[in-house]
Amino acid sequence: MPASGSSGASGSSAIVSVAIGQWAVATAPAKIRTLLGSCVGVILHDRVARLGGLAHIVLPDSRGETDHPGKFADTAIPAMIGEIERKFQVKANGRLVAKLVGGASMFTTSGNANPVLNIGLMNQEAVERILGELRIPIMARDLGGANGRHLTLDTTSGIVAVRIPGGADYEL
Amino acid sequence: MESILSKAQCRLLWMIFERGAESASQALSKWLGQEVRLTISEVELVELTVAAEVLGPPETLVAACAMSLSGPLSGQILLVFEDRSGLALVDLLMHQPVGTTASWGELEQSAAQETTNIVGCTYLNALAAHLPGKISRDSPASDELVPTPPTFLREFAGSLLEFALMEQALELDQVLLIHTSFASSSQELNLNWSLLFIPDRASLHALAAALTELETH
Amino acid sequence: MKRLLVVDDALFMRKLICGVAAEAGWQVAGEATNGEQAVALYQQLKPDLVTMDLVMPVMGGLEALRKIRELDSQAQIVVVTALDQKQALMDSIRDGALDFIVKPFERERVLNLLHKLGATARN
Numbered sequence: 001m002p003a004s005g006s007s008g009a010s011g012s013s014a015i016v017s018v019a020i021g022q023w024a025v026a027t028a029p030a031k032i033r034t035l036l037g038s039c040v041g042v043i044l045h046d047r048v049a050r051l052g053g054l055a056h057i058v059l060p061d062s063r064g065e066t067d068h069p070g071k072f073a074d075t076a077i078p079a080m081i082g083e084i085e086r087k088f089q090v091k092a093n094g095r096l097v098a099k100l101v102g103g104a105s106m107f108t109t110s111g112n113a114n115p116v117l118n119i120g121l122m123n124q125e126a127v128e129r130i131l132g133e134l135r136i137p138i139m140a141r142d143l144g145g146a147n148g149r150h151l152t153l154d155t156t157s158g159i160v161a162v163r164i165p166g167g168a169d170y171e172l
Numbered sequence: 173m174e175s176i177l178s179k180a181q182c183r184l185l186w187m188i189f190e191r192g193a194e195s196a197s198q199a200l201s202k203w204l205g206q207e208v209r210l211t212i213s214e215v216e217l218v219e220l221t222v223a224a225e226v227l228g229p230p231e232t233l234v235a236a237c238a239m240s241l242s243g244p245l246s247g248q249i250l251l252v253f254e255d256r257s258g259l260a261l262v263d264l265l266m267h268q269p270v271g272t273t274a275s276w277g278e279l280e281q282s283a284a285q286e287t288t289n290i291v292g293c294t295y296l297n298a299l300a301a302h303l304p305g306k307i308s309r310d311s312p313a314s315d316e317l318v319p320t321p322p323t324f325l326r327e328f329a330g331s332l333l334e335f336a337l338m339e340q341a342l343e344l345d346q347v348l349l350i351h352t353s354f355a356s357s358s359q360e361l362n363l364n365w366s367l368l369f370i371p372d373r374a375s376l377h378a379l380a381a382a383l384t385e386l387e388t389h
Numbered sequence: 390m391k392r393l394l395v396v397d398d399a400l401f402m403r404k405l406i407c408g409v410a411a412e413a414g415w416q417v418a419g420e421a422t423n424g425e426q427a428v429a430l431y432q433q434l435k436p437d438l439v440t441m442d443l444v445m446p447v448m449g450g451l452e453a454l455r456k457i458r459e460l461d462s463q464a465q466i467v468v469v470t471a472l473d474q475k476q477a478l479m480d481s482i483r484d485g486a487l488d489f490i491v492k493p494f495e496r497e498r499v500l501n502l503l504h505k506l507g508a509t510a511r512n
Contacts, residue, residue: 019221019224020220020221020224020334021220021221022221035230035231035328035330035331035334036331036334037330037331037332037333037334037335037338038334038335038338039334039338058220058338058341059341059342067345068345104331104335105335106238106325106327106332106335106336119338119342147327147331148327148328148330148331148332148334148335149331150231150328150331165233165326165327165328165331166233166326199471199492199493202493202495203492203493265401278400279400279401279404282399282400282401282402283401285399285401286399286401286402289399289444289471289492290471290492290493292471293444293470293471293472293473293492294471294473296472296474297471297472297473297474300474300475316472316474316476316477317474318444318472319444319472320444320446321398321444321445321446
């Protein structure tokens, strides 16, 4: 299994965890979860086939690098879709919808311009562009802010449950 | 891709940080009125996925005080603990039985912040003394390692690490963080704290150059 | 009674220093959380002594030290900091600090200093 690849689960009450720079795909009733900081989580869901994927993306552009496809928006999203189609024998076009979460930046006392803040925006732009090119509509966005987010995708319903530190849980 | 720091350079860095840990042990023992010892784990470049687990299960809610650094060594210092062991620190400082303080009020947060300031600065003082002299050619006239006042926050351990390591991750496949753990001879004191040094890329490059010079002499 | 201005961004440290001051029989005339407040309060309160932290938001202790000494060349200011580096020490002395106390400090050190200063007439 490649270092930044995926794991597919199906049919069980499995919860698949996605680490930084990786993705995972699964079918109902499995759940997929990840913990985000400044990275952007891209969730894909097919309501009819009841399956989905979650990618924990670090940077917008792989610039041809092939070692860590899960790390970059331009390689992770196509790869994740490819795996959905291969693994679950479905044609994802037309049915997949997306939700975007994350891209926060921790408050620091440094007065300097924050390159990480820029990356959050660049990731968002790259992801939106790529999803636009693939004609995958974005149903919800929960981006920015200053705190981490723990999210769980329910592949049955497509609902993304979000937990934040010291705050109320909510759903997207 | 070639590593930004060789194993030998990591070892050198470890030795320098050990001096910082010794100094910080003394200062913290004095501050707490209890003998505590800081030890550094191995200094090594690791995959992001490995670094993200350095504080244990990523979904653990932790309290942390963060200081930014500027000067020849720039980046972040984080003092991290779970609520229980963080509040125990406050009890120690207030000379009350461990378990008295139940929540993070203004004074409690301030106690944690000041502890971070003291431990962090003591570390920096030792580093300033032992780091290779010409760590950065663009360094200002002063070789001072200057921190910012600490900020207090509560966050998921994994998210905290992601925030702190993101600057390195912009360029590097493997990241460097220096992890210090705390131990006490006292039975009741569960010092489940972590001190993390996370240099930024500029510092890593400067360190690599300066450590190379050190090696060849 | 001798009057003290305590300058430190950490509430906890201010409380600590106030405690020592009380033990030494000094009155705490005011507390400042950054250098800018320190300068303003100094002018307002004209304390007999200032304890000055270095690392603070808005304005740091060295700048505040300089500004207060410009306003009052007789100002008595003791730097109390965790930053024990050559540059900080030299700058503090050069800018007119009376003493440079490193955190964590021995209670005795500050007590003795306050007793000594309390005994001498201000000038």
